[in-house]
Amino acid sequence: MRHMPDDLSATAPAQSPQDPADYRKALACFATSVTVVTSRWQDQDWGMTCNSFSSVSLDPRLVLWSIRKAASSLEAFTQSGGFTVSVLSQSQQGIARQFASGDMASRFANVPVLRQSSQRVRLSGAAAWFDCQIHQLVDAGDHHILIGQVQAFGQQDDASALTYWNSRFGRFEDLPT
Numbered sequence: 001m002r003h004m005p006d007d008l009s010a011t012a013p014a015q016s017p018q019d020p021a022d023y024r025k026a027l028a029c030f031a032t033s034v035t036v037v038t039s040r041w042q043d044q045d046w047g048m049t050c051n052s053f054s055s056v057s058l059d060p061r062l063v064l065w066s067i068r069k070a071a072s073s074l075e076a077f078t079q080s081g082g083f084t085v086s087v088l089s090q091s092q093q094g095i096a097r098q099f100a101s102g103d104m105a106s107r108f109a110n111v112p113v114l115r116q117s118s119q120r121v122r123l124s125g126a127a128a129w130f131d132c133q134i135h136q137l138v139d140a141g142d143h144h145i146l147i148g149q150v151q152a153f154g155q156q157d158d159a160s161a162l163t164y165w166n167s168r169f170g171r172f173e174d175l176p177t
């Protein structure tokens with residue numbers, strides 16, 4: 001019978017793919033759009049830049065994103081009952097950076113928004129938006145996954161998407177056929 005070592009990690013090479021920096025580098029190869037998610041909690045607007053957004057189901061209409069458990073806005077997003085996703089357009093790179101740090105007042109400073117009937121805001125000039133009620137919260141490692149049921153949505157036909165790849169903002173370009 002073949003002998004298996006008790007601790008498999010002891011046999012791992014020095015340049016192990018288990019390395020957290022290598023893992024992040026591999027994940028960064030996955031290009032995404034960029035969104036700002038917002039919520040209304042304790043009479044305040046909350047917002048953060050997010051690229052973990054994804055569609056889950058068409059019928060019913062469900063979408064998801066994940067939030068770091070250490071985020072200062074964790075409670076605002078998990079306890080408020082809903083969130084709005086604004087999919088950023090190419091001209092909103094500055095907004096993507098603005099919503100990734102600082103306090104809430106500085107994130108929303110000089111950013112045009114529209115208040116919806118849900119009381120949550122969405123960002124003016126977004127390529128698309130989805131206003132959602134929390135459908136399910138999933139505890140997942142150092143993040144929570146928020147699954148939302150879409151209550152209202154919209155899009156702008158002429159907007160082009162802001163993209164994020166290898167930790168850089170960019171734009172989508174058609175390839176020659």
Ligand SMILES: Cc1cc2nc3c(=O)[nH]c(=O)nc-3n(C[C@H](O)[C@H](O)[C@H](O)COP(=O)(O)O)c2cc1C
Nearest residue numbers: 048049050051052066067068071072073099100101
């Ligand atoms: C392009 C980009 C995408 C991000 N996506 C997420 C995400 O999906 N989930 C998340 O928790 N943080 C994400 N972040 C980080 C948050 O925007 C940032 O940590 C947060 O706004 C800081 O909030 P805090 O002060 O509440 O911790 C992203 C940041 C950038 C620049």
